[in-house]
C-alpha cells in the first residue's frame with residue numbers, strides 16, 4: 001500500500017491536467033507572438049525611421065561629405081545633423097578638399113553653416129561615421145579604411161554602412177532621399193516668415209534646411225531637367241512651403257567677382273572656332289574657378305558643341321573642357337592632348353573634363369619632347385576632331 005500510495009503521489013501531477021504546463025505553454029505562445037510582432041514592426045519601419053533610430057543610438061557621430069563637397073552633399077549633411085539633433089546626438093560635419101565654385105561657397109555663406117576641413121582620418125574626433133552623397137570614404141588620409149555605420153547615397157557603388165545602407169542610383173540627388181526621410185518621420189516644413197516669428201516645434205524642418213535640400217536637388221539635376229525620377233518632384237513638392245526664396249536666390253545666383261566676369265568675356269571674345277569646336281586661351285589669372293565657369297559659358301554659344309578653355313594659374317596651365325557632342329569624349333580629348341608633356345594630367349567624363357600642365361615642363365623634361373602653346377591648341381583641336 002505504501003508503495004501504491006507513493007506511486008499515486010508521484011503520478012499526481014501528470015494525472016490532473018497540469019495548469020502550470022498550460023499556463024507556460026500559453027505564455028510562450030504570447031511571448032513568441034509579441035517577439036514576432038516586434039520583428040515584423042521593425043521590418044515595416046520606413047527607411048527614415050530606421051536611419052533616425054540608428055543615429056539616435058550614438059552620443060556623437062561624424063557626418064562625412066565627399067571631397068570638394070557640392071550643395072547636394074552639404075544639404076544632406078545638414079539634414080543628418082538635424083535628425084541627430086532631434087535624437088540628442090551630437091553631430092559634426094567634415095569634408096576634405098575645398099569648397100570651391102561660387103555657388104558652393106554661396107551655399108555655405110548664405111545658410112551660415114559650419115563644416116570642419118580635414119586631411120586625415122585622425123582629425124575626426126568621433127568614432128562613428130555617417131557618409132552622405134557618397135558610399136566609400138575618400139579624399140583624406142586613412143579614408144579607405146574607414147568603416148561607416150551608415151551610408152546614404154544616390155551614386156552606384158559597393159560601399160555599405162555597418163548598420164544602415166540606403167543607396168538609390170535611380171534618384172537624381174541625395175537630398176531627395178533625405179526629404180523622404182523627413183516625410184517618413186512626420187516632420188513638416190514651415191513658412192519662413194512664420195518660422196522667424198514663432199520659432200518652431202520639434203517636428204518642423206527649419207527653412208534653411210528645406211532651402212538647402214531644394215537647392216541640392218536643383219543643382220544635381222540641372223534644375224530638374226536632367227537625371228530626375230518622379231521622386232525629385234515629390235521631394236520638391238514636399239519642401240515647397242518651407243523654402244526661403246530670398247536665400248535660394250542668393251545661393252543660386254551669387255554675385256560674381258569682377259575677374260570671373262572678365263575671364264568669361266575674354267574667353268568669348270578671344271575664342272578660336274573651327275567648325276563646331278572652340279578653344280580659348282585666357283592667359284594668366286588668379287581665380288582658378290574662372291576657367292570652368294568660362295568653359296560653361298562658351299559651350300552655350302549657338303553652333304558650338306565642344307570647348308576647351310585654358311589659362312595660367314600658379315605656374316600651371318589649367319584646362320577645362322565641355323562637350324555636348326556625343327562624338328567628342330572630353331575626358332579622353334584632354335587626356336590625349338596633354339599626354340606628350342611630362343607631369344601633365346588630363347581626364348574626366350564624356351561631357352566635362354579638366355587637366356593641368358606644369359608650364360616648366362612644356363619644353364619637355366628628360367625623354368619628354370614637350371610642346372609649345374600653339375602646338376597644344378593644335379593638339380586639342382586634333383583630339384576633338386578624332387585625329388589623335
Ligand SMILES: [Mn+2]
Nearest residue numbers: 072133174220
Ligand atoms: Mn549628389
